Amino acid sequence: MDLNTLQEGIRQGQVRALAKGITLVESTLAADQKKAEALLTALMPSTGGALKIGISGIPGVGKSTFIEAFGSFLLNDDTSRRLAVLAVDPSSPIHGGAILGDKTRMEELSVHPRAFIRPSPGGGAAGGISRRARESILLMEAGGYDTIFVETIGVGQSETLVASMVDVFLMLQMPNMGDELQGMKKGILELADIIAINKADGSLKEAAQRAKIEHEQALKLVPAEDKPTPVVLTSAKNKEGLPEIWNELRALVETWKKSGRFEQKRQDQVVQWFERELGEQIQAIAAEHPAYQGLFKEFEAKVRARELAPSVAARTFIKSILNVGQ
Amino acid sequence: MDLNTLQEGIRQGQVRALAKGITLVESTLAADQKKAEALLTALMPSTGGALKIGISGIPGVGKSTFIEAFGSFLLNDDTSRRLAVLAVDPSSPIHGGAILGDKTRMEELSVHPRAFIRPSPGGGAAGGISRRARESILLMEAGGYDTIFVETIGVGQSETLVASMVDVFLMLQMPNMGDELQGMKKGILELADIIAINKADGSLKEAAQRAKIEHEQALKLVPAEDKPTPVVLTSAKNKEGLPEIWNELRALVETWKKSGRFEQKRQDQVVQWFERELGEQIQAIAAEHPAYQGLFKEFEAKVRARELAPSVAARTFIKSILNVGQ
Numbered sequence: 248m249d250l251n252t253l254q255e256g257i258r259q260g261q262v263r264a265l266a267k268g269i270t271l272v273e274s275t276l277a278a279d280q281k282k283a284e285a286l287l288t289a290l291m292p293s294t295g296g297a298l299k300i301g302i303s304g305i306p307g308v309g310k311s312t313f314i315e316a317f318g319s320f321l322l323n324d325d326t327s328r329r330l331a332v333l334a335v336d337p338s339s340p341i342h343g344g345a346i347l348g349d350k351t352r353m354e355e356l357s358v359h360p361r362a363f364i365r366p367s368p369g370g371g372a373a374g375g376i377s378r379r380a381r382e383s384i385l386l387m388e389a390g391g392y393d394t395i396f397v398e399t400i401g402v403g404q405s406e407t408l409v410a411s412m413v414d415v416f417l418m419l420q421m422p423n424m425g426d427e428l429q430g431m432k433k434g435i436l437e438l439a440d441i442i443a444i445n446k447a448d449g450s451l452k453e454a455a456q457r458a459k460i461e462h463e464q465a466l467k468l469v470p471a472e473d474k475p476t477p478v479v480l481t482s483a484k485n486k487e488g489l490p491e492i493w494n495e496l497r498a499l500v501e502t503w504k505k506s507g508r509f510e511q512k513r514q515d516q517v518v519q520w521f522e523r524e525l526g527e528q529i530q531a532i533a534a535e536h537p538a539y540q541g542l543f544k545e546f547e548a549k550v551r552a553r554e555l556a557p558s559v560a561a562r563t564f565i566k567s568i569l570n571v572g573q
Numbered sequence: 574m575d576l577n578t579l580q581e582g583i584r585q586g587q588v589r590a591l592a593k594g595i596t597l598v599e600s601t602l603a604a605d606q607k608k609a610e611a612l613l614t615a616l617m618p619s620t621g622g623a624l625k626i627g628i629s630g631i632p633g634v635g636k637s638t639f640i641e642a643f644g645s646f647l648l649n650d651d652t653s654r655r656l657a658v659l660a661v662d663p664s665s666p667i668h669g670g671a672i673l674g675d676k677t678r679m680e681e682l683s684v685h686p687r688a689f690i691r692p693s694p695g696g697g698a699a700g701g702i703s704r705r706a707r708e709s710i711l712l713m714e715a716g717g718y719d720t721i722f723v724e725t726i727g728v729g730q731s732e733t734l735v736a737s738m739v740d741v742f743l744m745l746q747m748p749n750m751g752d753e754l755q756g757m758k759k760g761i762l763e764l765a766d767i768i769a770i771n772k773a774d775g776s777l778k779e780a781a782q783r784a785k786i787e788h789e790q791a792l793k794l795v796p797a798e799d800k801p802t803p804v805v806l807t808s809a810k811n812k813e814g815l816p817e818i819w820n821e822l823r824a825l826v827e828t829w830k831k832s833g834r835f836e837q838k839r840q841d842q843v844v845q846w847f848e849r850e851l852g853e854q855i856q857a858i859a860a861e862h863p864a865y866q867g868l869f870k871e872f873e874a875k876v877r878a879r880e881l882a883p884s885v886a887a888r889t890f891i892k893s894i895l896n897v898g899q
Contacts, residue, residue, distance in 0.1 A: 287882040287884075378884050385882060514877055521873060524886075525852060526849065528888045530852065532892065538896075547844060550844060551840055553621050557707075558704050558707070561850030562854045569858060570864075
């Protein structure tokens with residue numbers, strides 16, 4: 248498939264073209280990277296149209312069931328809506344891990360004509376995973392998906408990472424976490440725009456109600472920019488609480504759009520992504536290009552020999568290849 | 574205090590000089606950064622001599638009590654030993670947070686003549702916090718501290734960050750975490766070199782024994798490079814399990830030194846630090862230097878206008894300022 252066909256296919260919403268495009272941006276081959284760059288640049292004008300929702304939660308919280316139920320709810324709620332689900336899982340820094348590996352976890356969504364599910368590529372450096380995820384999201388937007396779930400497990404750096412690539416961050420919580428755990432989650436709670444206490448059904452219903460109150464109290468300790476973070480009881484299994492989540496989500500987005508915060512956040516996100524990429528790219532080029540390789544290796548050797556602190560070596564190297572004064 | 578006096582003071586183990594040096598590397602003023610660079614370069618030959626131990630655990634696990642008890646144990650165990658404790662807390666990305674802010678949490682260590690405690694600077698970007706922590710560790714090593722604890726809370730990206738700057742990573746776990754939480758911690762368990770189930774006393778003793786078995790089973794799912802990660806029961810409150818932790822720690826370090834893994838890990842760490850710094854530095858210079866500022870702002874504008882994907886913009890910008898072909 249040549250680039251033009253691929254690009255047209257993605258724009259027309261063809262699932263196969265989108266899958267191929269994502270495979271291209273995930274590739275580490277130099278030739279593929281050039282193609283991926285051209286594809287992205289061609290598709291950029293068609294991006295930016297989706298509402299990107301981060302969904303996080305630890306294993307056991309019922310995340311797959313929630314995504315299946317909430318996704319189906321949204322697709323039924325508006326029959327023109329198209330939903331893409333992307334999983335991002337850099338949480339296992341050593342051996343890599345893949346969530347959403349088994350599409351059958353989402354029986355209904357995986358066969359729905361207006362849904363597209365992409366498992367986590369897994370493995371690799373956080374920078375690489377993050378780039379692939381962000382570029383995949385751009386392609387999904389160009390493919391006409393107006394709602395994108397970015398799923399991540401609630402651990403490690405994954406939540407911070409996903410929060411930095413979505414418009415709204417929804418956090419699923421267990422109904423029966425102890426008090427001690429609430430404290431630990433303070434830093435994470437700050438990332439959440441909406442909290443769903445899931446599994447609020449059967450024997451856990453009362454615990455969920457207590458957890459809601461505990462969360463609301465814990466959130467009082469977190470400085471809020473607008474109104475307090477909403478905490479909603481859900482039972483993905485019984486399909487309960489889903490319209491409430493959607494209403495809270497829409498209300499938030501509407502408030503942010505009015506105040507300008509929505510667009511500001513998006514601007515900040517792309518600029519930060521750009522800045523992070525500068526680092527990745529300088530490194531790749533410095534290590535490989537004949538003109539810089541020698542000096543790079545020299546500085547690297549000084550770092551290894553503990554002659555220079557890495558921070559000092561980096562500053563000196565950059566200044567010397569850019570010919571700027573010390 | 575001029576740089577020579579400062580440098581000599583640190584080398585002679587003067588606490589005031591070390592504190593001043595760390596304040597210097599923490600400073601964001603350009604003039605201070607130049608001094609900090611000179612100080613670091615002068616002290617580099619005196620670094621590398623400490624065993625750096627990461628200590629992580631969520632609030633409620635008894636981390637302060639553990640550090641106080643384990644630190645005191647080590648100082649009594651060897652009367653020539655000098656211990657420095659540094660806290661790293663980038664876990665609260667929005668508002669910053671400081672752990673170890675209250676030295677009185679560690680009554681014995683805070684007044685011990687052979688101990689030095691430095692709270693987290695808190696706030697700022699993870700890159701900045703990480704650099705300050707790494708540079709502070711270098712100064713502590715130059716100050717003759719042969720054992721360094723790097724404390725972090727068990728949440729967010731902080732554990733991965735701290736694991737990347739220490740020789741051994743010790744993780745404190747609660748005795749009464751549910752099964753569900755064990756799963757969530759898989760990615761984190763991989764980071765742990767030793768696990769201490771703390772609070773293994775009083776009414777929690779039995780739960781701790783169960784937790785030990787659960788951890789050992791969970792660890793079986795994590796591919797181990799050497800022997801399985803040791804799990805030790807401790808009661809910091811009753812000063813129990815501390816020699817066992819120390820023995821496991823020493824055994825690990827000895828094995829790694831024999832196999833070459835210890836030095837390899839240190840090499841990898843400084844090289845990765847160097848690579849990360851390249852990104853931070855290129856960004857700082859590109860955004861501020863007159864020769865590059867214009868082009869940088871141009872690319873940034875294209876990113877903001879969604880004309881270029883941030884990854885593509887970064888690659889193109891770097892290639893053009895380095896004059897390397899497309």
